[in-house]
Amino acid sequence: MTEIKKSLASDSATLMATVAATLNFTRRVKHLELRLEGSILREHTASLREFLQNLSYFHGTKWTLELENLDVISMRALKVLVKFAQVIRRRGYEVEVTSIQPSMLATFLDLGVHESFSWQTVTRQAQPAEAAPLRHLSEMAYEGEVFADDEL
Numbered sequence: 001m002t003e004i005k006k007s008l009a010s011d012s013a014t015l016m017a018t019v020a021a022t023l024n025f026t027r028r029v030k031h032l033e034l035r036l037e038g039s040i041l042r043e044h045t046a047s048l049r050e051f052l053q054n055l056s057y058f059h060g061t062k063w064t065l066e067l068e069n070l071d072v073i074s075m076r077a078l079k080v081l082v083k084f085a086q087v088i089r090r091r092g093y094e095v096e097v098t099s100i101q102p103s104m105l106a107t108f109l110d111l112g113v114h115e116s117f118s119w120q121t122v123t124r125q126a127q128p129a130e131a132a133p134l135r136h137l138s139e140m141a142y143e144g145e146v147f148a149d150d151e152l
Contacts, residue, residue, distance in 0.1 A: 006051050008044035017044045019051050032060035034095075036081075037069040045076040052084040056085060063088050065117065068099040078113060087115045094118035 005020040016038035024031045032055065040048060065085075073081070085095040096118040100108075108114040 004055075006047065008038075008047040008051075017041065020046055021051075021055055023060075025060075028060055030058070030060040031062040031064070032058055033064045035065065035066040035069070036073070039072040040070065040074060040077045041072070042074045042076050045074065045080055048077050052080060056084060056087050057152060059091075059108045061093060062089075063093055064098045065093045065095050066099050067097060067104050068101060070101065070104055073104070073107070078107075078111070082113050082116045089116075096120055097122050 002023040003020065004023070005018060008017040008019060018035075018037045019041045020035045020037070022035075024032040024033070034052075034055065049063075073114075088095050094117070099120055100122060105114075108117075
């Protein structure tokens with residue numbers, strides 16, 4: 001297992017923004033777990049693009065994306081993330097979101113970019129110990145079933 005982590009902030013005065021990947025290659029499954037954390041703003045887009053381009057050279061058979069510690073993402077950075085998912089999809093694989101904050105989920109749904117990702121086993125961020133797997137996201141996109149009313 002290999003861990004790659006990069007701080008996207010070029011100045012210590014800016015908000016924390018990191019991207020990390022864990023590569024776990026076995027004989028049968030080449031799993032790449034991508035994590036975005038903090039506030040990824042417009043000025044972080046070039047660093048994020050470079051990291052994801054380098055990561056895309058790995059020929060993984062399973063790709064997961066964890067967004068439970070992502071507070072904010074700019075439109076430009078989100079476009080880079082969607083483009084990355086499209087590259088992986090063209091290879092015949094999906095980038096599956098496994099965890100996400102409610103505010104980020106709302107952003108993905110509002111902008112319609114949720115369709116670029118797989119959502120088979122997404123869990124709630126609120127309390128990880130109680131987080132239960134949800135049905136396929138597209139089945140409940142705007143039905144109000146993703147999170148209980150008291151969690152929003």
